[in-house]
Amino acid sequence: xxxxxxSVLAVLLATSxxxxxxxxxxxxxxxxxxxxxxxxxxxxxxxxxxxGDIISGSxxxxxxxxxxxxxxxxxxxxxxxxxxxxxxxLPGKHEFNLSRGTALLKTSRKTGGARIQAGGITAxxxxxxxxxxxxxxxxxxxxxxxxxxGKSSLTVCGVEHKLKPWQMAIVVIKExxxxxCDSVQVIYFDADTTxxxxxxxxxxxxxxxxxxxxxxxxFLAGTSFTPVDQEPSGGFPDNEEINILSRIMPMPEPPPPPPPxxxxxxEEPVFMPPPPRPLCPPGEAFDEDFxxxxxxRDTVDPG
Numbered sequence: 001x002x003x004x005x006x007s008v009l010a011v012l013l014a015t016s017x018x019x020x021x022x023x024x025x026x027x028x029x030x031x032x033x034x035x036x037x038x039x040x041x042x043x044x045x046x047x048x049x050x051x052g053d054i055i056s057g058s059x060x061x062x063x064x065x066x067x068x069x070x071x072x073x074x075x076x077x078x079x080x081x082x083x084x085x086x087x088x089x090l091p092g093k094h095e096f097n098l099s100r101g102t103a104l105l106k107t108s109r110k111t112g113g114a115r116i117q118a119g120g121i122t123a124x125x126x127x128x129x130x131x132x133x134x135x136x137x138x139x140x141x142x143x144x145x146x147x148x149x150g151k152s153s154l155t156v157c158g159v160e161h162k163l164k165p166w167q168m169a170i171v172v173i174k175e176x177x178x179x180x181c182d183s184v185q186v187i188y189f190d191a192d193t194t195x196x197x198x199x200x201x202x203x204x205x206x207x208x209x210x211x212x213x214x215x216x217x218x219f220l221a222g223t224s225f226t227p228v229d230q231e232p233s234g235g236f237p238d239n240e241e242i243n244i245l246s247r248i249m250p251m252p253e254p255p256p257p258p259p260p261x262x263x264x265x266x267e268e269p270v271f272m273p274p275p276p277r278p279l280c281p282p283g284e285a286f287d288e289d290f291x292x293x294x295x296x297r298d299t300v301d302p303g
Contacts, residue, residue: 027056028055029053029054030053030055030069031070033050034068034069037049037062037068038063040088058088060099061087062087063082066083068199071087075111077108078105078106079105084101086098094111094112096114097116100137104129104198105131106128106208109126113127118134119173119178120156120177120178121179123154124153126151128147128150129215130148131148131198133145135173138177140173141172143170143173146168148211149211149214149218161184161186165216165218166219168186168188169184
């Protein structure tokens with residue numbers, strides 16, 4: 001049997017297809033590709049992403065104009081990327097970096113949650129559905145975190161801002177990519193309408209539908225008012241994936257407590273004395289039936 005020359009063996013190894021990458025807790029499978037979606041590997045040209053590709057390590061995923069993608073993790077955590085978005089992994093389970101764009105993250109109550117970093121801010125999500133949006137790295141703009149149900153928080157300049165269902169956190173990003181530490185606002189938004197109009201939320205998902213109902217119930221239990229047109233200070237950029245410009249709701253003032261109820265004591269009956277009997281003039285007598293005086297008549301004995 002002839003041996004294969006080393007030079008030929010090297011060529012065969014270099015040209016042979018790479019083995020399929022196995023999915024682990026720190027990896028995700030591409031479960032949806034819509035229009036332009038690219039894989040960005042270190043020291044390699046961008047390659048079109050395909051259904052079933054496994055993303056992990058230093059590989060990044062980038063979407064183009066009017067494009068979307070979806071990543072599914074072994075524990076059923078779901079990550080959807082909107083248009084013009086770039087995503088990559090960070091060391092640790094469910095630790096991600098969002099260089100720009102919009103990401104929807106759905107986590108189960110059974111998992112440990114997830115964290116998304118973007119510049120100097122971090123979004124933490126646990127057992128919830130949330131959308132995180134950030135301008136491109138190094139550019140000025142507004143970053144925002146929207147919570148539909150579950151638990152979430154946005155950490156800015158070391159300060160954690162916790163959110164309730166139907167709340168969103170907004171922070172101004174200065175030129176150079178650093179957050180304005182004093183610009184954080186937490187306000188309400190119409191999550192019901194946003195969920196129905198967003199391209200990233202799948203209302204046919206039973207877990208999502210149940211979670212949205214729970215989030216709405218939690219919101220209605222804590223407040224009662226209707227959406228009004230009101231932008232947060234500093235403006236609000238257009239975003240086709242979120243589209244909530246006209247659905248910002250102001251934080252309501254808590255209603256005053258109701259006055260205490262003091263039981264009324266029953267009234268005692270009032271005794272009304274009979275009217276005084278008038279004095280009748282001579283020759284008259286008082287009649288009890290008619291309550292007046294009548295002349296006294298002499299009676300004649302008929303016998």
